Structures are given as C-alpha cells and as structure tokens.
Amino acid sequence: MEIKVVRKVLDVNETIAKQNRKMFAEKKIFVLNMMSSPGAGKTTVLEKTLAHIMPEIRSAVIVGDICTTNDADRLAKTGAPVVQVNTDEFGGDCHLAAHVIAKAAEGFDLDALDLLIVENVGNLVCPAEFDIGEDARAVVLSVTEGEDKPVKYPLMFRVCEAALLNKTDLLPHLDYDIKTTIENICQVNSDISVFEVSAKTEDGFGPWLDWLRRRVEQKP
C-alpha cells in the first residue's frame, strides 16, 4: 500500500518534471540542480560562481530550505534574481519536487535567462530521487564529511554529472585522503566530473567554471 502510493507520487512528479523540462528547453535555459548535505557549502559555491559568470551568463537561482531565507538573502546580493522556497509550507519536505519548481519559475522573466540554478534542500538522500526537470545535477561534498559518503549514499553520486569536493582549504587540518574519496565516487559513477575546490579561497574554481560555461553553451 505504502509503496504503491509512493510510486504514484513519483509518477505525478515525473509528469510535471517533463513539463518543466519542455518549458526550460523552449526558453533555452540550462537548469542545474545542486544538492549536498547540510553545510557542505552550496551557497558559498554559488555566491562565488555567480560572481564569475554574471553578467555574461544571465543567471537566476531557486533556493530550497525548510525554514529561513538566509541563503536567498546571501544570493540576492550577487544581483541574480532569487526565489526562495520554504518547504515547511509543504509539510517540512526534505527535497524540492517538480511542482514546486514550476511554481517558483513563475517568479522569473524566463526570456531573460540562460541559466537557472536550483539550490536544493540540504540532504544527501531524498533530493536525488526527485526529477525537477533539470538538465544536469551536481553534488557538493565537503572534505570534512569523510571519504566514504559516495559509497554510503550512492544514488546521489549516480544521478550527478558533476561532483565538487569543497573546503579543500581545510585539507591540511584533516585526517582525510581525497584520492580515496575520488575512487569511491568513480566506483559508483565512472562518468562523473570531479572538481576539487575551495569556495572560500576559490582555489580550483577554473575547471568548475569552464564545465558550467560549456554546459550552458551546449544547451540547444
């Protein structure tokens, strides 16, 4: 009974995700779904990323959080249009669903955008299960989270095209082997692009920004 209904919820989500994908394709907007554990540094990565790619790439952000507008307030300072979704209005949801993205997208002038970044709810499990109509998914993993997360949360790494290993500035202070992490990522997804970055110092940002620019340009 439970499984059947969950199946139905996912089917409805799939239908709306397809509509989103069609709408974004018509407007030639590249949509990136960014996911991570709480506190992995998604918002700081986005702040620094937007500072580099705007205004050439006309960007907007949908920010998902259970509560607060903290992240939207930070991202609005970049000059990008931002829509904050608080999932506590939807029962404290642990992920963003396709219908939430459809509603949030109404807040933008879609004709004036090349890129829409969705900063999902901080959660390494549930968001990976929900298609929101994106073109690509990226996961941010902080090096403070340990080497084994890719094999413990394989679905997240399986559905992503890019993985950012963030907070590399802390590496000298950790008992942590970044090679093992990358091996673990490749074990669950050998096609993923891995970027070692520090959102604080912007170390390693070049290859990540190149990847993002290329993906936006490739959008037909």
Added chain:
Amino acid sequence: MEIKVVRKVLDVNETIAKQNRKMFAEKKIFVLNMMSSPGAGKTTVLEKTLAHIMPEIRSAVIVGDICTTNDADRLAKTGAPVVQVNTDEFGGDCHLAAHVIAKAAEGFDLDALDLLIVENVGNLVCPAEFDIGEDARAVVLSVTEGEDKPVKYPLMFRVCEAALLNKTDLLPHLDYDIKTTIENICQVNSDISVFEVSAKTEDGFGPWLDWLRRRVEQKP
C-alpha cells in the same frame, strides 16, 4: 490523498514505536537515538563514547545506513554488539522506522544490556519525524556545517535533548562563531543540553559522558 497516506504511515510507526518503548522499559534499557547530517562524526563520537562507558554500562548499537557496513565494522571493534541495518533493502529509506528497530533488536540479548544506541541514517531532516521508541534523542552537528543549521532544520533540534557540536579541533581554521550556533540552537529549543566536543581529541567529552551516564542511571 498523499497527506492522508503519509499520516497513516506515521500512525503505524507510532504504534510500533510504543511497543518498542514498552519492550525496552521492561528490559530497563535506555535507548538513545543519535542523528546528524552525513559526515558530522556520529560514528567517531560513538567509538570514543563506548570506549569510556563500557563495560560498566553494557551497551549495544544499531547502525542505520543506506548502503555499506563501514560504520558497523568500525563500531564492532569497540566490543559492543552491533546490528547493521541497510535501508536499501527498504527502498533506500532516508531514516530508521520503528519496525526496523523492532526487527534489529531481535539480534541482541536484551537482558544483558543497559544502553542501546541507534546511529540513524545521516540526514538532518527525515529521521526527526520518526519515533522509534527511544528514551532520548541527540543530534551531532559539526562546526564545519555553519552556524545557521539549527534555524534551517528546526525540527531536528526541537526533538532532541542533547546537541553535540563536534570537530571543535577545527575551530582555529574556520570562519565560524560557536556562540551564534548555540544561540540558534537555544532559539528553537531552550531546554536542550549543548556539548562542545572533538571526537578526534576527546576534548569536552567529560560533560557529555556525564550526561549519558546520568540518563542511563535514571532509567527506572
């Protein structure tokens, strides 16, 4: 429709949680549900905690992960009996539910236990919604996760009796204000006990171990 069925799932969980609570009460076992984001350091906190409290406090652990037995392998070295639950057998569940705990508890000699610690799936959202029949809940928050997590994930901090701010050994290398974090925690739950600890160095472990020992002794 969706909400109704979710309600029903939670009702069934509630019923089994009550049965668990009764069973653990009869056996005079104190049950602690430990939750956190992925990579906040639950397993290391537990390794160090068990080394201090055993064998005086006869302890066992149920470890929840979507995949792998990494954490169970680490915890088994403490000498405590450990049961690993892999939620991918339950559709990759993002939390431990009461029926899973009931099943896992069959793996222990309950007459030989004073304390059962449940290391929940790494997730700051969903586990907070599921009563598993525990006596108390504790959340581990790494200082690398930033100051705002308590207000962004308020339910987790509202349902917990204790919060461990872990990885304090990294404080000198972070732009982070622990006072602000504690204020944020108290804003959502003024009754919670906060412990500043480093599972790596065991700094600050005294008050946390005192709290745990007292709670185990208080179990009628």
